[in-house]
Amino acid sequence: MLFFVVVNLIGNIFPLEAIELNQTGFRHEVLRSDKTYFIMFHRSDCHECDKAAPEVDKLADQMKTIGIGVGKISLDEYPQFSKAYKVYSTPTMMLFRPHKEQLTYKGSNLFAPMSKWILENQLGGRETPQLKDDEKVDQFFSQSEKKPRFLMLSEENMIPPPFKEFCFRQRKTVKCAFACPKYPQYQTVIQKLKDIQNVDIASSDNPVIYAIHTPSDNDNDKKLNISIYNDGMVFNWLTEFYYKIVPSAKPKVIAPNNDESSSTENNNQKNDL
Incomplete structure (x- = not known):
């Protein structure tokens, strides 16, 4: 550490x-x-x-x-x-x-x-939709959504690269979204979070991530939980938390392959440089 x-x-x-x-x-x-x-x-x-x-x-x-x-x-x-x-x-x-x-x-x-x-x-920017309209907000908070959801709130209208990277890598198994106070539907997003769980939406200089998921330790309890993260090591926390709630996604250790594949260059012009 x-x-x-x-x-x-x-x-x-x-x-x-x-x-x-x-x-x-x-x-x-x-x-x-x-x-x-x-x-x-x-x-x-x-x-x-x-x-x-x-x-x-x-x-x-x-x-x-x-x-x-x-x-x-x-x-x-x-x-x-x-x-x-x-x-x-x-x-x-x-x-x-x-x-x-x-x-x-x-x-x-x-x-x-x-x-x-x-x-x-x-990284594929479309994997992190910005909640700027009612349709995107409703889709993200839909009760029928089964995937874990990660929502980042930030004072600045810019998605940090580590969050985009995580959302891109895990795009098949999670849903991500981003919102900031400049968006017209920002207060609607806040209310949706409070409807799930009475969380304290505190202002912070750092972006805050809300992980919306079903507790994995009690399969009978389908009520959604919200876990909050607002510190510096964004990508590490996202990855570790993701593996806790989706254990099957954790990569297996595979023995290295000694065969080396040769790489080719993009076009013939590069050979002249």
Whole structure:
């Protein structure tokens, strides 16, 4: 536990920045790895690049929690990338995913929209619906729903990556949702929670997760319970709690396979880099 506290403190004091990649680093870190990378192509005389750089650095610090790399490549030093990836203006942002075609980002060069776009393309943003209308609220709180449900309430209108990752990974066995005070149906969501169990909806700087489930220790009692979590290690708690209420989902230990499969690159252009 102390280890995780120290790691979190260090991460807050020394936030991660996007790494500047050279040609060799790009080939090995991006093209030949199983890791997703968000890359900003830039030039030294590009004013918009200078404005976007700190936003991209903020992305790097956020995306490290879900294993997505963030990097930069100078087209002044490596002009061959312009032809290989049809980069005709800067800054240009692209998402490189293992064994898939790269995607070009088209939008504001600010942290929030870039983060949302990355998560939607990498993790499947539709797995975490936002409770903005009556229909979505009713679907989430439906009495006929048998799956465990995880609802996150937050003061900020942004879904944290660890929650999105959990919802994406367990999308076949749980239902997730998100709401914030800016949504028109927020008070309806609060009332729905109180109708299930008389919980104290306390304001908090941290997002609060409400796990709505049937107690697993008493199969005869079908009344829904609500468990509340409002601390820092979101993904760890979600996973541990999920395995408690869905024991069959806990992964089994499988002996490693020594056979190594060879990976192929996305397209022939990459061989020229």
